[in-house]
């Protein structure tokens with residue numbers, strides 16, 4: 001029997017690269033990894049042509065406009081890629097009887113919660129990136145509600161690309177002291193753990209569409225995460241806690257990013273690693 005095809009958009013991003021690593025260990029599927037040049041997801045015609053040619057049974061959308069600060073002054077592009085494109089992918093999935101796993105973000109919330117955020121909690125983005133991602137998950141669900149899974153995640157890092165962990169390692173080598181915000185609470189997500197969760201959904205015998213939350217387990221601030229990195233790499237750099245007000249950025253960040261993972265854990269029988277485990281595995285890969 002011919003292998004079913006899994007299309008992974010944004011295949012060279014952090015999550016896309018982790019899926020590439022996993023794919024090598026799961027040869028039961030035929031994977032097609034695309035990037036911005038081979039499949040620009042905001043081009044509806046190219047999306048439709050791609051689906052007609054490759055006939056994927058699954059589409060995992062890892063492509064996104066992820067420059068959170070730049071999005072504030074580049075709203076149209078952010079909305080085309082994060083807002084419209086997931087709708088095109090969902091519509092193409094519907095036409096070709098494929099399933100979509102679309103990745104979204106905790107930035108759809110305003111960060112004013114005091115308890116871990118559930119999938120049903122009211123959304124209220126406080127920056128352009130969050131608003132564009134909310135539009136994308138809504139369009140994807142509207143266009144193919146019966147075959148779309150939206151996974152909201154947060155604080156993603158990996159050995160690939162640019163992220164907090166790699167930035168901290170670099171700064172801790174370059175400087176005697178650094179300042180890190182201590183008033184944003186969340187749980188980091190090691191992209192390899194999220195990639196494994198996605199494959200668990202693909203291979204699970206019972207597909208259940210809908211919105212789900214996923215991050216690693218635990219709760220920390222960015223400052224505490226920086227301390228954990230410092231300890232594990234044996235750095236002597238001083239890490240000072242600062243409030244977000246002392247680190248102004250074009251886009252506001254939510255103060256609270258903790259996600260309640262009960263639904264994805266129960267629906268797809270996931271065992272979610274603690275953030276410490278994810279960090280240690282990632283650091284071992286970075287070497």
Ligand SMILES: NC(=O)c1ccc[n+]([C@@H]2O[C@H](COP(=O)([O-])OP(=O)(O)OC[C@H]3O[C@@H](n4cnc5c(N)ncnc54)[C@H](OP(=O)(O)O)[C@@H]3O)[C@@H](O)[C@H]2O)c1
Nearest residue numbers: 010012013014015036040041063064066103105153155156
């Ligand atoms: N990173 C985080 O902290 C975080 C947190 C919450 C949710 N998320 C979500 O998680 C998902 C994966 O994020 P990530 O960290 O893996 O992001 P990433 O490393 O920035 O990767 C995104 C990929 O999408 C590609 N891309 C951008 N525009 C595209 C387009 N028009 N068509 C096709 N590909 C395009 C990018 O290519 P170029 O490099 O060429 O631009 C990049 O390879 C995204 O949906 C993101 O919104 C991320």
